[in-house]
Structure formats: structure tokens, C-alpha cells
Amino acid sequence: IKGLESPVAGVADILIPPDIESANMLAKSTTYWAKFRLAHVIMGAKAPILIPSRADSADAKLLSIALGIIVVSSGGGVATK
Structure with a gap:
């Protein structure tokens, strides 16, 4: 659409918005x-912060928990021992 030439243009695996709104x-x-x-999840704290919405399905809540676990296990959060 915008004439971008890149092997990854238009095929994002993750979208990172600038703010919560x-x-x-x-x-x-x-x-x-x-x-x-x-x-x-919100990253940048000692551990990932889960922010479920009241409108989230059980599936979305479970996926958020799984993502938080993945972030911590890959070194993206601080796991306490």
C-alpha cells in the first residue's frame, strides 16, 4: 500500500502499540x-503483568497466562527463586 520494499513488510508476527489506549x-x-x-502482557517490570479485560474470553486469558510464562522462561522477566 505504501510502497515499502522489504521481505517482512506486511507479514508481522507481533504488533507493539505505543500506549495502552x-x-x-x-x-x-x-x-x-x-x-x-x-x-x-505488559513488559518492563520485574515480571510480565497480565491485563485481562472484562470482555476477554477464557481463551484470551489462558493465552495471556501462557505468554507471560514464555516471557519469563525466555529471560524477558525476572523469575524469583
Whole structure:
């Protein structure tokens, strides 16, 4: 659409919005219009922070928990011993 020439243009595996309002809009629109399954965590703290929405399905909550576990196990969060 914008004439970008790149092997990855248009095939993103992850979308990182700049703020929580944009993230909320992106999540709601992709699940409603595109029927995406998604998970969301906030990173940058000692551990990933799960932020389920009241409207999230059980599937979305489970995927968010799984994503948080993956982030910690890959070194992206601090796991306490």
C-alpha cells in the first residue's frame, strides 16, 4: 500500500502499540473484525503483568497466562527463586 520494499513488510508476527489506549483499540478491533486470537502482557517490570479485560474470553486469558510464562522462561522477566 505504501510502497515499502522489504521481505517482512506486511507479514508481522507481533504488533507493539505505543500506549495502552492504542493497544486496547488494536486488540478489540482485531478480535472483532479479523477474529484473531490474542494474548497481551505488559513488559518492563520485574515480571510480565497480565491485563485481562472484562470482555476477554477464557481463551484470551489462558493465552495471556501462557505468554507471560514464555516471557519469563525466555529471560524477558525476572523469575524469583
